[in-house]
Amino acid sequence: MKQITTAVILAALIAAIGLVATSEPLRIGICKIIEHPALDAVEQGVIDTLTAAGYVNGVDVEYLIASAQGDFATAISIAQNYRAQDVDLVVAIATPTAQAAVEVFRGADTPIIYAAITDPVGAQLVASATDPSGNGNVTGVSDMIPVSAHLRLLMDLSPDIATIGIVYNPGEANSALLTEMALAAAPSVGVKIVTATADSTADVPLAAQSLVGRVDAFYVTTDNTVVSAIDSVLAASEEAGVPFLMADPTSLAQATLAAGFDYYEHGLTVGKVVLEVLSGVGTDEIPVTYQQSAEVHLNLDAAARIGLVFPAAVIDQAAGILYGGTVWKRGTP
Amino acid sequence: MALLWIHAVEQGFAYGIAALGVFLTYRVLKFPDLTVDGSFVTGAAIASVLLVRHGFDPFAVMPIAFVAGGIAGSITGLLNTRLGITNLLAGVLTMIMLYSINLRIMGRPNLSLLRVPTATRVIDAAWLPLGPLAILAFVTLLTLGIKLLLDGFLRTEIGFALRATGDSESMITAQGVNTKRMKILGLALSNGLVALSGALVAQYSGFADVGMGLGTIVTGLAAVIIGGTLVRSSRVGWMTSSVLLGSLVYRVAVILALRYGYVVGFQASDLKLITSLLVILALVVPYARERRMRKVSAC
Numbered sequence: 001m002k003q004i005t006t007a008v009i010l011a012a013l014i015a016a017i018g019l020v021a022t023s024e025p026l027r028i029g030i031c032k033i034i035e036h037p038a039l040d041a042v043e044q045g046v047i048d049t050l051t052a053a054g055y056v057n058g059v060d061v062e063y064l065i066a067s068a069q070g071d072f073a074t075a076i077s078i079a080q081n082y083r084a085q086d087v088d089l090v091v092a093i094a095t096p097t098a099q100a101a102v103e104v105f106r107g108a109d110t111p112i113i114y115a116a117i118t119d120p121v122g123a124q125l126v127a128s129a130t131d132p133s134g135n136g137n138v139t140g141v142s143d144m145i146p147v148s149a150h151l152r153l154l155m156d157l158s159p160d161i162a163t164i165g166i167v168y169n170p171g172e173a174n175s176a177l178l179t180e181m182a183l184a185a186a187p188s189v190g191v192k193i194v195t196a197t198a199d200s201t202a203d204v205p206l207a208a209q210s211l212v213g214r215v216d217a218f219y220v221t222t223d224n225t226v227v228s229a230i231d232s233v234l235a236a237s238e239e240a241g242v243p244f245l246m247a248d249p250t251s252l253a254q255a256t257l258a259a260g261f262d263y264y265e266h267g268l269t270v271g272k273v274v275l276e277v278l279s280g281v282g283t284d285e286i287p288v289t290y291q292q293s294a295e296v297h298l299n300l301d302a303a304a305r306i307g308l309v310f311p312a313a314v315i316d317q318a319a320g321i322l323y324g325g326t327v328w329k330r331g332t333p
Numbered sequence: 334m335a336l337l338w339i340h341a342v343e344q345g346f347a348y349g350i351a352a353l354g355v356f357l358t359y360r361v362l363k364f365p366d367l368t369v370d371g372s373f374v375t376g377a378a379i380a381s382v383l384l385v386r387h388g389f390d391p392f393a394v395m396p397i398a399f400v401a402g403g404i405a406g407s408i409t410g411l412l413n414t415r416l417g418i419t420n421l422l423a424g425v426l427t428m429i430m431l432y433s434i435n436l437r438i439m440g441r442p443n444l445s446l447l448r449v450p451t452a453t454r455v456i457d458a459a460w461l462p463l464g465p466l467a468i469l470a471f472v473t474l475l476t477l478g479i480k481l482l483l484d485g486f487l488r489t490e491i492g493f494a495l496r497a498t499g500d501s502e503s504m505i506t507a508q509g510v511n512t513k514r515m516k517i518l519g520l521a522l523s524n525g526l527v528a529l530s531g532a533l534v535a536q537y538s539g540f541a542d543v544g545m546g547l548g549t550i551v552t553g554l555a556a557v558i559i560g561g562t563l564v565r566s567s568r569v570g571w572m573t574s575s576v577l578l579g580s581l582v583y584r585v586a587v588i589l590a591l592r593y594g595y596v597v598g599f600q601a602s603d604l605k606l607i608t609s610l611l612v613i614l615a616l617v618v619p620y621a622r623e624r625r626m627r628k629v630s631a632c
Contacts, residue, residue, distance in 0.1 A: 103539030
């Protein structure tokens with residue numbers, strides 16, 4: 001009799017927990033520093049991953065989505081609002097928002113998942129990229145791109161390429177780091193790097209123009225300022241008659257070729273880390289995830305305008321091409 | 334929930350120090366100074382570099398930031414008074430120069446303070462009995478202290494000369510006051526306060542970023558003008574208090590928009606719109622009441 005009572009009570013408890021779990025949706029705060037196609041795509045990727053895994057928006061999970069709209073004080077306020085509202089998990093997109101979240105959630109055990117950060121160790125979000133045991137409640141995905149592989153890809157295009165020009169904004173943490181990496185990698189790759197800086201979108205055309213005649217190829221990393229005026233870089237490269245490699249396939253139409261991942265994919269990867277944490281894996285068990293990015297995309301229309309014929313080796317590794325204004329993915333008939 | 338309002342007041346006061354700086358140029362000197370978007374970052378940058386690379390005391394870096402901001406302000410003053418560059422352009426030029434200089438100071442665009450002891454974290458640990466009120470108490474004491482010092486300064490002889498320079502330059506020149514020097518002094522003090530605010534905000538936020546100064550002039554002016562509308566007084570003490578009140582109103586508007594905006598169906602991208610609508614509301618209510626009162630007295 002006693003055992004039956006215990007069993008009934010246990011069953012009732014389990015049912016009650018189940019009820020609580022279904023009636024109280026999970027609350028996830030997603031914040032970004034500014035509205036931007038790449039950052040918006042990350043946000044969407046995270047939500048889509050969770051939806052695909054069965055977290056129905058409004059039923060199982062409630063999203064508190066916020067953008068600091070470029071204002072750093074607001075980035076802090078957003079994190080403070082999340083903490084005051086006791087959210088279950090925070091997804092922080094871009095460096096300042098992630099740093100603000102880590103500072104505000106100091107002492108709390110709410111998981112913070114960062115996204116779109118090139119160097120999470122340099123930003124001191126985590127202590128170590130490989131050993132997560134000391135990283136506390138913080139983990140996430142880095143959008144580091146393989147800079148030296150990109151430089152080699154450019155050199156594969158033609159034996160004449162000896163100097164590569166990079167247009168970047170020294171005020172963007174990610175971009176400054178990637179440019180620094182390119183400069184460091186240049187001697188071992190066997191190429192010379194010339195840089196031109198643009199502090200704002202309005203300065204990009206001039207910076208790009210300043211490289212015409214001085215470089216054999218143009219290269220732009222994931223630099224938000226330059227990407228906003230990317231047409232002017234393509235125009236400059238075509239005026240010089242040299243190829244332009246863009247480290248973001250979403251901009252393929254504005255480049256001769258593009259390598260890397262698009263930010264929606266990045267968001268999907270971040271979503272997977274979120275799912276892992278929700279399934280009970282501790283943030284101090286998940287090392288920094290690096291976005292895999294091996295894809296090469298070719299813009300044959302732009303190549304034709306500068307009289308460039310892609311070598312067979314490069315065409316072989318292309319995942320997609322833009323030809324006659326249409327994007328063709330490998331595998332599509 | 335109370336926690337969120339505590340944070341609103343903390344931020345209102347921390348940015349209030351910068352607003353006091355803007356008040357000094359815009360209201361007292363009648364000099365629209367755009368240097369502040371750069372000098373705010375200079376303060377944050379100097380403080381962060383000293384904390385991260387040189388192990389300075391988190392409180393000692395604040396007066397150092399003040400001095401650095403003062404130098405930035407004097408450059409604008411020199412450009413304006415000695416080289417005859419108009420006030421707006423002088424400020425813009427210094428602000429642009431500071432962008433590169435701030436990058437040089439930090440050595441990189443973003444410097445994290447997450448792993449060094451900052452003033453707010455030291456206070457949080459030292460004033461443990463105050464609990465969540467510790468940082469609020471520290472920021473409030475610091476800001477009110479600075480306000481009282483500024484009030485005292487504006488009542489000294491030099492302070493009077495500074496105010497007179499803004500009110501009527503030709504008259505005070507006739508009194509034998511060197512208005513050029515007064516302008517440089519005012520700009521130095523103003524940008525010193527702005528840089529001090531930057532040093533405090535960087536420690537409060539856990540990082541310094543070369544982009545964090547963007548909009549300092551806008552929020553500073555907003556605080557000065559909101560405060561001036563809510564409290565109409567020409568007495569120094571009331572005027573500086575009104576600036577801090579204006580800064581608080583602005584931060585509360587942001588928090589309200591963040592906390593309750595989505596409840597009434599706004600989306601994330603509407604934030605700045607809602608914030609501004611709330612500020613308009615804060616300005617209109619006393620205005621409407623005043624008009625009604627005037628109508629009543631006219632009858």
